[in-house]
Amino acid sequence: METRANYVLIGAFTIVVSIALLLFGLWAAKYSSERSWQRYQIVFDEAVTGLSVGSPGQYNGIAVGSIQKLSLDPEDPRRVIAVIRADARVPIKTDTRAKLAITSLTGPAIIQLTGGTPGAPRLTAVDRRDPPVIQTTPSALQNITDTANRIVERLDQVLSDENVARIGQTLAHLERISGTLASDEEGLQALLASARDAARQLDATLQTTNGTMQRFDRNLVRELPGLVDRLDSTLARLDSAAGHADAILGENRAALNSFANEGMAQLGPTLTELRGLIRDLRQISDRLENNPGRFLLGRDAPKEFEPR
Numbered sequence: 001m002e003t004r005a006n007y008v009l010i011g012a013f014t015i016v017v018s019i020a021l022l023l024f025g026l027w028a029a030k031y032s033s034e035r036s037w038q039r040y041q042i043v044f045d046e047a048v049t050g051l052s053v054g055s056p057g058q059y060n061g062i063a064v065g066s067i068q069k070l071s072l073d074p075e076d077p078r079r080v081i082a083v084i085r086a087d088a089r090v091p092i093k094t095d096t097r098a099k100l101a102i103t104s105l106t107g108p109a110i111i112q113l114t115g116g117t118p119g120a121p122r123l124t125a126v127d128r129r130d131p132p133v134i135q136t137t138p139s140a141l142q143n144i145t146d147t148a149n150r151i152v153e154r155l156d157q158v159l160s161d162e163n164v165a166r167i168g169q170t171l172a173h174l175e176r177i178s179g180t181l182a183s184d185e186e187g188l189q190a191l192l193a194s195a196r197d198a199a200r201q202l203d204a205t206l207q208t209t210n211g212t213m214q215r216f217d218r219n220l221v222r223e224l225p226g227l228v229d230r231l232d233s234t235l236a237r238l239d240s241a242a243g244h245a246d247a248i249l250g251e252n253r254a255a256l257n258s259f260a261n262e263g264m265a266q267l268g269p270t271l272t273e274l275r276g277l278i279r280d281l282r283q284i285s286d287r288l289e290n291n292p293g294r295f296l297l298g299r300d301a302p303k304e305f306e307p308r
Contacts, residue, residue, distance in 0.1 A: 038088040038124065039068065039131040042098045042111060044080040046139065050109030051100065057084045058101075059113040064090045067111065083131060084111060092134065093120035094127075100139040 048070070057065040065086030073079035086092065093116040101112035113134070123132045157163075 036088055037085050040084050041131045041133045042082045048080045055110055057111045092123050094123050095120045097137045098134045099137045
């Protein structure tokens, strides 16, 4: 009985240890899996046709993960939310951008990650949401679609009913003008003849002008050296005259200074006396003109006798 009891204990211990080792292995595998992968959320503002769960996610053309979930935004069904699981060692930065891409003409759609400068921090260090959100950029297909939509809208505006009616009216006017020109062939020929005459006259005028300009150029080139020589001679004379004037000023600087200091001081009183003399002469002239007898004889002129 004791031997059988020992076997039972040994067997139970072995089973317990095996179960514990199995649970530890599962926990370690789960912990390792959670540590080696990082989930990110990407919100697209466009249709993700061709994208499905399990589609690869690439960073600059290198596979770094796969799509785990695709769903519509509950608040805005025009937006698509994609959850991607990427290698935790991939340096996804705050300026990393995601867009929808196609590997080939017949290949499936994928999520392509681009950007990410060396100095930018990691997205997981800044965005504490679970999972962090990677910003998106429009795909090439979306750009083509938007451009095509704008072109179609502009074509609709150009080819509106009003513009089509105006184009029809313009064509009708052109047809009437062409018919008028065809019926008035003689007038058109006369107009063309007048245009040819005007062209010939213009050509003759241009030739005359060209000859005049050539003669002017030749005369200018022939006379220009003489003009330059005369100008140099004149400038030399002016320079010499300026030198002589400078020498004269230098020789008479003392006299000029004396005149400026003493002569200018005496000039004021002299001008004052000269003004007084002119004023006296003007008074004498006025008196002589008004009553010359009184001014010359010193008394009033005798009055003439008038008989009664």
